[in-house]
Amino acid sequence: MKPITLPQLTAMKGVTAQVWATAYDAWMAKILDEVVEVILVGDSLGMVVQGKENTLPVTLDEMIYHTQMVQRNCQRAFLVTDLPFLSYQTSPQEAIRSAGRVLKEAGAQAVKLEGGKEMAETIHALTRVGIPVVGHLGMTPQSVHAFGGFGKQAKDSQGAKRLLEDAQDICAAGAFAFVLENIPHDLAQQVTRAVPALTIGIGAGGDTDGQVQVFHDLFGLYEDFTPRHAVKFGELGKEMKQMAQNYALAVREKKLISP
Ligand code: KIV
Numbered sequence: 001m002k003p004i005t006l007p008q009l010t011a012m013k014g015v016t017a018q019v020w021a022t023a024y025d026a027w028m029a030k031i032l033d034e035v036v037e038v039i040l041v042g043d044s045l046g047m048v049v050q051g052k053e054n055t056l057p058v059t060l061d062e063m064i065y066h067t068q069m070v071q072r073n074c075q076r077a078f079l080v081t082d083l084p085f086l087s088y089q090t091s092p093q094e095a096i097r098s099a100g101r102v103l104k105e106a107g108a109q110a111v112k113l114e115g116g117k118e119m120a121e122t123i124h125a126l127t128r129v130g131i132p133v134v135g136h137l138g139m140t141p142q143s144v145h146a147f148g149g150f151g152k153q154a155k156d157s158q159g160a161k162r163l164l165e166d167a168q169d170i171c172a173a174g175a176f177a178f179v180l181e182n183i184p185h186d187l188a189q190q191v192t193r194a195v196p197a198l199t200i201g202i203g204a205g206g207d208t209d210g211q212v213q214v215f216h217d218l219f220g221l222y223e224d225f226t227p228r229h230a231v232k233f234g235e236l237g238k239e240m241k242q243m244a245q246n247y248a249l250a251v252r253e254k255k256l257i258s259p
Helices: 006-010 026-032 060-072 092-106 117-128 141-147 157-173 185-194 236-252
Strands: 018-022 038-041 078-082 110-112 133-138 177-181 198-202 210-213
Touching: 018 198, 026 060, 038 060, 038 210, 060 078, 060 092, 092 110, 092 117, 117 133, 117 157, 133 157, 157 177, 157 185, 185 198
Parallel strands: 018 038, 018 210, 038 078, 078 110, 110 133, 133 177, 177 198, 198 210
Antiparallel strands: none
């Protein structure tokens, strides 16, 4: 299995839809590695793994720990890791230090960070030292308090204009791809046509250069909560609960005979 390279990813723009998905440990990486082009160690792990209300408490050390696990079974897919809240916003130098640790200590091949034109200088600084960058526009979860929730962004013409400008600015700064989360579908299509970088959608319609989904959403691991942008391909959460009940019953009825 040959590893997918960054030039191969960028050459896919306008040719083949790109498949991205999140993973947070070695087992998840094993499931995805042969199937997707990019594995993202998302700071969504704060919510789906740690059970927190949002991504803000996730630390750089935690991102490194999870990336190390994923990296062990990431032989083919390109590995991207999120920079968590306050590990890059304070200065470009701080961003280089944080991203450098993610590459050096965990083996990620690129970092993802949230924000538009205000992040252009930081993106430029990272790419200048050879760290590939993925941007993230639209509903950026690290700004959940500023947005007042996880709802759709760039809904009016002013918001759409700002998002398009942000996309152009982060591309000019060197981002090779960016996530478009929870924005109107026609805007995602317009942005995709306007920029040279790859656009990776989640809750942004079908006309982006690729799609990203959170592991737990993809497999239906949560029974009681499904985010609006989630696309489920199964209901494993329900099945696993049933299996746990079958196990409990077998123990209680003394029918569990181990080899
Ligand atoms: O943290 C994450 O998993 C993400 C994806 C939803 C794009 O940023």
